Amino acid sequence: MTETLTPENRERLKTVSAATLTTALFKRGLSNTFIQNVQRLSPTGGNMVGEAYTLRYIPAREDVDLLEGFTDPEHPQRKAVENCPAGHVLVIDSRKDARAASAGGILVTRLMKRGVAGIVTDGGLRDAPEIAGLEIPAYHQRPSAPTNLTLHHACDIDVPIGCGDVPVYPRDIVVGDPEGVVVIPAHMANEVAEEAFEMTAFEDFVTEEVRKGATTVGLYPATKDETRVKYAAWRKANAR
Amino acid sequence: MTETLTPENRERLKTVSAATLTTALFKRGLSNTFIQNVQRLSPTGGNMVGEAYTLRYIPAREDVDLLEGFTDPEHPQRKAVENCPAGHVLVIDSRKDARAASAGGILVTRLMKRGVAGIVTDGGLRDAPEIAGLEIPAYHQRPSAPTNLTLHHACDIDVPIGCGDVPVYPRDIVVGDPEGVVVIPAHMANEVAEEAFEMTAFEDFVTEEVRKGATTVGLYPATKDETRVKYAAWRKANAR
Amino acid sequence: MTETLTPENRERLKTVSAATLTTALFKRGLSNTFIQNVQRLSPTGGNMVGEAYTLRYIPAREDVDLLEGFTDPEHPQRKAVENCPAGHVLVIDSRKDARAASAGGILVTRLMKRGVAGIVTDGGLRDAPEIAGLEIPAYHQRPSAPTNLTLHHACDIDVPIGCGDVPVYPRDIVVGDPEGVVVIPAHMANEVAEEAFEMTAFEDFVTEEVRKGATTVGLYPATKDETRVKYAAWRKANAR
Amino acid sequence: MTETLTPENRERLKTVSAATLTTALFKRGLSNTFIQNVQRLSPTGGNMVGEAYTLRYIPAREDVDLLEGFTDPEHPQRKAVENCPAGHVLVIDSRKDARAASAGGILVTRLMKRGVAGIVTDGGLRDAPEIAGLEIPAYHQRPSAPTNLTLHHACDIDVPIGCGDVPVYPRDIVVGDPEGVVVIPAHMANEVAEEAFEMTAFEDFVTEEVRKGATTVGLYPATKDETRVKYAAWRKANAR
Amino acid sequence: MTETLTPENRERLKTVSAATLTTALFKRGLSNTFIQNVQRLSPTGGNMVGEAYTLRYIPAREDVDLLEGFTDPEHPQRKAVENCPAGHVLVIDSRKDARAASAGGILVTRLMKRGVAGIVTDGGLRDAPEIAGLEIPAYHQRPSAPTNLTLHHACDIDVPIGCGDVPVYPRDIVVGDPEGVVVIPAHMANEVAEEAFEMTAFEDFVTEEVRKGATTVGLYPATKDETRVKYAAWRKANAR
């Protein structure tokens, strides 16, 4: 049943936008796939693409969430950082609460070194200015200096979670561009990648036409035959 | 390590208020034990007391959360309703989102018939007017008619959750009075029950004194010797 | 294209719950039909049923929204109150802002006298305690004493609006029970009324069974043949 | 400069509604006088009228806000309760944060016994069910069991504050009806009381007319001569 | 009654700040003229100035808001983009909901090509990184990838709306600087432009003085004669 994202489609997902993906998903009946209210720390750099690996926080409790907890290599936050597979994206359910950090500079650096594809939290990251300079895409709600212990208890690894009001199942395909993050259900990732890739070619054509002064009527969407003919020629000319 | 709530202390918890319990917990270093922003549907009736049995929702997805899902007896919401042990409280993590129901009248009636001690969600209940008339304490944020499928996916049973920004671990002791719901960590439930019971006697004495016209200075807290003497006499006289 | 609600179905809608209606609408692909975050001022009394007649507010401006404006019989708020047809429901788009009133006791009394079926605002009503005693269903977010002029400018009558995050088109069928308010698109009002009526019979049967001690498994939904047989008998016996 | 509310006007303020007062204040250029998002614990009983006496909270700090603090008779919360003059209203700035209590049953009982006219907080009260049964009007956002120490530090007495987004200066006149609470600047309290009293007579006349079936056009506001004549007769007949 | 903004004043509005304009409007009794919670996508570039042309969204409904709708040249969103007059600003009422896009890169490019002066929504724009690079000022709440259909139904063109809690009437003058957007009622646009232009000269003088080390006392506002003399000299010297 589970389907693997092909290497070709993984590459395709690096070239399409979050906006285009949400439309491809909407065509398949899914309207809630864009993680709400997160932003990329460093707006430059290419797309983040990878399988979801999740960490779930619940609210902290003073007698459980002590600094000493971090000495335990089984502490779920630390374990997630050491175990998230290379090429995957660590997605954290922080209950949309950015009053304390979900993770910080050292842990995100470790993820980068381990080849993890990115990190997303619907809370905040601490050491955000430092993380913004790392070569790993990172998304959060806003910078948040306080240690996670003041608010968050790391509870579970690799279970289905909510992140920014979107469901995230382990192994879903997570794609982030400078605008934000889209979650693609694993079972439709290949077809969505292919359709979004096609849509992107058409949107590039439309953008060129509009920049030349064309009206959007009949062009976007392509209701006129003329548009379809012109697009076919453009694809050939541009090898798209 | 786990400690069982004694029958005496279970009875004591039926006679103390949520307010007194939060103070007893604050004395033990816990400041976040009151489930925020829930209210009791029927304000009358005694305290709800029971062990926490939990249900965790994540956001729904259109291709997963179909009406047909309810035909599966393994559907976590339905399973929770049939499996929550008698005397326990079903506590639901609805991500504080009351735009769709966490449960409805038929399921809450079933919980009541099964001897479950109560239900708490940080979302909403549908059929709220009907539930308000049942003989089972129920707490929610606000009435919410839409079926859970439009927003919530029942995901897990009996795992640690957050409810109304409070951590809830399975087997914690959940106490609800007409004001709201307090979560007592399992390992300190007996001592908290005992202390709250004592505190309640003193507060009843103070209330009587204040109603008679006494100043709170020296009385509440009891910094004057005179107060302590008077209270000792009152306890004897009232068999408290 | 527009379809009229039959008198039979209008009566049926007086006997079904908002919860049941949202499920009937969900079966037709509509998941956002329950007006969020409004409550009925007087929880007793039967269902409100009627066609939507709308009033749209925009934010007020000090040089436009003066007390003198009310002397103009064309003032949209006053016109709405005098023109909303009997049997219709006045639905107000107050931009979910309850910091000033959408209407008050005198105007709601006038609506009642004119035979209007009810009033709904996603803002607040002033004179709420008085309105709670009137014989007209009224729904709002919370009581709000300030005159609408401080915040709201009455702008349009009988245009499509949003109310509590739900789209409301003139002539949609608005149904309110003690739990809240559902908006049924005009073109499917008859079929939804019929299905909800059927569903209610089944739910009443299920409730009876559960009150007698039945498990919900196989009963709700009715996956067992035995349930279907029993239900058929129950309908006959109860003339449902 | 400061003006004293006359005994006649104090009585008048017991007979007018919060809604009418906000309109009288709006006529004087004040549009933000209704304390937002508070509700009366016991909806029955007459109006609360009294001079404002204020208490200001700031966020708590763990090393400052200890249970032992309450043993100090100079603790501002306790001092406010013992010093708020009879006939005044204790108004508390809780920064609109109801996650912990602003006060509880014993202190509100003490206020009642001391002849204080009422209590208002834009946070929450603990022991709310008990307070709802006392003979003193109390207004808050929602019930809140946790002791104030977990969130609030009592800081100042009788300084200007904000409460529910409204400015409150010591000695302003605070009027609460079952709908909510209005703050009248001290220097205009007498004229506002007089105008609101007059307006109430007219509104009662209008309500009677509308209940008899009159249209609001020309009646409310009274743009027709006929209305003015009829109202003059009504006043005479009803000794208003 | 309607007054046209003179070409001189249009130029003046390109040189003054949103802050100065709000003060000029406050002097005329208007305190709610700054669109709340929107930001400019590209912080560089000059002021946006133009007449308001509006688009109103209401919540979407699944059976109405289909992808096919965009093939209709009468679809209000598309029509607004093709019909908004050159030199005007397209202002969109998205009910402050940024969970789906109000518009995207292709449509904003088309607006730019058509000579439209800018676009403002109190929701979000999709393709935000691309729009940030266009030569047209664009303001929104935050980037939002999902197609508008998932949440918004384009309903009306060129009607009065609310945007970011501010009333916007067609033909009001909309001015945006890097800080945000101010709405000037059409009938006072010329006088406000002139006053703000004067105020700006004075503020530039004050800034220079303060940068040289002057105290603000007597200077800002200019209560000292000395200040007024100095300012008169400065104006002459700087040809302001």
Added chain:
Amino acid sequence: MTETLTPENRERLKTVSAATLTTALFKRGLSNTFIQNVQRLSPTGGNMVGEAYTLRYIPAREDVDLLEGFTDPEHPQRKAVENCPAGHVLVIDSRKDARAASAGGILVTRLMKRGVAGIVTDGGLRDAPEIAGLEIPAYHQRPSAPTNLTLHHACDIDVPIGCGDVPVYPRDIVVGDPEGVVVIPAHMANEVAEEAFEMTAFEDFVTEEVRKGATTVGLYPATKDETRVKYAAWRKANAR
């Protein structure tokens, strides 16, 4: 009782991060020390360090808060700007309300010229683009053009306040880095500065190790002897 921050520790605080400081404070039992939801206008430049000097706003009232008020040199906002001691940080309680400005470009320029160390408000600043270019750290929630009079009444100087949900007492030490602002109670400022300085050395070592490819297990925190030996060598080698 009050302790003065030593010049050495003031320098140390310029080299540590807000994140590290919150952890040092958490070790001392303080979990709420990071001002929530403010951001630095200019992300570049060094740390802001200084004693807190406070300004408290309450909601504005139309008859009190007039433009003429600014002519009074005793107006608390203007007085705060002229009196905040050099080297201190002006911290403003704007009740987290950014709908109007807390201060603007001219006043912040004056603070800069007077040698004030920085400005923090939990509301908004007007002329934000200009302030972002000044050589004084400034933190706010978001840009806000409207004059403070529309919403805020400057009430008190140098009293304890809340700012971004954090308690701030005059003379507390306020430290801001590009991530945000931490408030250190005066009595523990020296020890916190020293510990944070030590922690920073260790974190720099850990970061170097992680960048070289080390696992965090045993390193962060330093549970392995090997880590401690290596760190001792690193400190010597790097003169830390």
